[in-house]
Amino acid sequence: MSKSxxxxxxxxxxxxxxxxxxRFHLTQPPETAPPNRDxxxxxxxxxxxxxxxxxxxxxxxxxxxxSHLRVIANYAVGYNNIDLxxxxxxxxxxxxxxxxxxxxxADLTWALLLxxxxxxxxxxxxxQHGAWTGWEPxxxxxxxxxxxxxxxxxxxxxxxxxxxxxAGFKMPVLYHSHTPKDFPNHSSWxxxxxxxxxxxxDFLTLHVPLTADTRHLIGPRELQLMxxxxxLINVAxxxxxxxxxxxxxxxxxxxxxAGLDVYEHEPAIHPGLLALNHVxxxxxxxxxxxxxxxxxxMVCLENVVAxxxxxxxxxxxx
Ligand code: NAP
Ligand code: GLV
Ligand code: GLV
Numbered sequence: 001m002s003k004s005x006x007x008x009x010x011x012x013x014x015x016x017x018x019x020x021x022x023r024f025h026l027t028q029p030p031e032t033a034p035p036n037r038d039x040x041x042x043x044x045x046x047x048x049x050x051x052x053x054x055x056x057x058x059x060x061x062x063x064x065x066x067s068h069l070r071v072i073a074n075y076a077v078g079y080n081n082i083d084l085x086x087x088x089x090x091x092x093x094x095x096x097x098x099x100x101x102x103x104x105x106a107d108l109t110w111a112l113l114l115x116x117x118x119x120x121x122x123x124x125x126x127x128q129h130g131a132w133t134g135w136e137p138x139x140x141x142x143x144x145x146x147x148x149x150x151x152x153x154x155x156x157x158x159x160x161x162x163x164x165x166x167a168g169f170k171m172p173v174l175y176h177s178h179t180p181k182d183f184p185n186h187s188s189w190x191x192x193x194x195x196x197x198x199x200x201x202d203f204l205t206l207h208v209p210l211t212a213d214t215r216h217l218i219g220p221r222e223l224q225l226m227x228x229x230x231x232l233i234n235v236a237x238x239x240x241x242x243x244x245x246x247x248x249x250x251x252x253x254x255x256x257x258a259g260l261d262v263y264e265h266e267p268a269i270h271p272g273l274l275a276l277n278h279v280x281x282x283x284x285x286x287x288x289x290x291x292x293x294x295x296x297x298m299v300c301l302e303n304v305v306a307x308x309x310x311x312x313x314x315x316x317x318x
Contacts, residue, residue, distance in 0.1 A: 004308050005068070007043035008051040009035055012075065013290070016297025023305065024049070041065055049304040051075055051297075052082075054284075055266070060086035071307035073300035076287075077101055077157075078237060080210040084318040094318040095303035099157060100295040101287040106161035108261065108286050109235045113203055116231055116259035116280045118142040143202075143231070143256065145169055151201025153194070153217070154208030154236065155181050162205055163189055174200055178208075198225040203233060210237035218242065223249040231257050231278075235286050238263040247272030250279065261286055 006024035011017065011032050020026070027047045031039065034055045041062060044050050048068045052058055054076040063069070063086045071093045074082060079096050087094050115121060119142045126132050126140070150166045152159045155177035163173045163186070173189040176197045183189050198204065204226065208214045218232065219242040226232070232255060234241050243264045249255040257278030263269050266284060273279050287296065303313045 005047045006049045007047035009056050010053050012297040013294045015294050019301055051300045054081050058082045063090055071304050073303045075296055075300055078209055079317055088318055093307050093313050093316055095313045095315040096317050097296040097299045101292050102157045102161045104289045104292040105158050105286040109162050109205055110165055112259035113233050116257055117145050121280055148202035149200055151197040151204040153206050159207035195225055198222050201230055203231050205233040206236040206240055208236055210239055215239050216242045220245045226255055228254050229256050233259040235261040238266055243270040250276050
């Protein structure tokens, strides 16, 4: 039996590549760095299946160049990089990788929160550069985390996983989500309005998808409502935050700092963010563990195979 044609845009972890090449013919070799538009167009032209990442924009003009494509499996839970309407108009099924990356992403959220509050990268850099002259009572003082209030916007899979970890830090959780949610087993979690989360959080973490509604959800008005001692943590999507407004708020001392894993114009970063102390910047590492990145690939494979075999895709989003 001849193998179906798959275009996988990027070199995924080895066990995933092995599984993909056993089952499919790859239309062209996957790239390590983000491929340019022409490369993606050449890859999908004759493909029946596409596995792409959040770094590739799969838009309507691009999809209009395909004639055999039946499924797009996004190697991510967020799928704002894909034009769902254009896919649906062509009867192309779109899938994502929910659940299996939730705990890894929640761990990274806490790593970033703690690193930001306790100035971990600055301390590391001081030691690495041989600039540490010994223990000092006033060196690199940061903010306490234990017992402070955690604010969460977007109480979905990752938001809840982040909230569960707050118990160990004895942090009350205030959250705001799209549709009301009740968590009877978590008496320290309280649903409040957006403005109340903003005004009361010592650490505000974002876990919404990027949609028309959440673009610049955190802008000048929202930053103004936050405490000057508060920190913003964004492990969701860059455009959820108005980056220029964030820079201004921190520069003017209206916000204590930020921990960012994602950016408005990835991989470009607002130069103001790089110039600020109290801003910790990571290169979009939310799901980046060996085990999770392999599982994500296997989930993409399962979804693609399901569509090829005429079965329902387990993680269909459109
Ligand atoms: P999820 O389970 O769908 O959770 C998203 C939550 O946001 C839902 O509870 C949703 O409410 C809520 N929401 C949507 N629009 C909102 C709005 N306007 N205001 C307030 N809440 C809103 O998704 P997830 O698996 O937790 O993932 C969340 C996002 O994290 C992904 O979409 C992705 O962009 C990002 N992510 C980033 C990384 C990284 O590497 N940095 C890794 C994984 C995920 P409803 O349930 O009522 O719709
Ligand atoms: C990563 O950002 C994802 O959405 O999976
Ligand atoms: C610090 O190292 C202490 O012992 O307080």
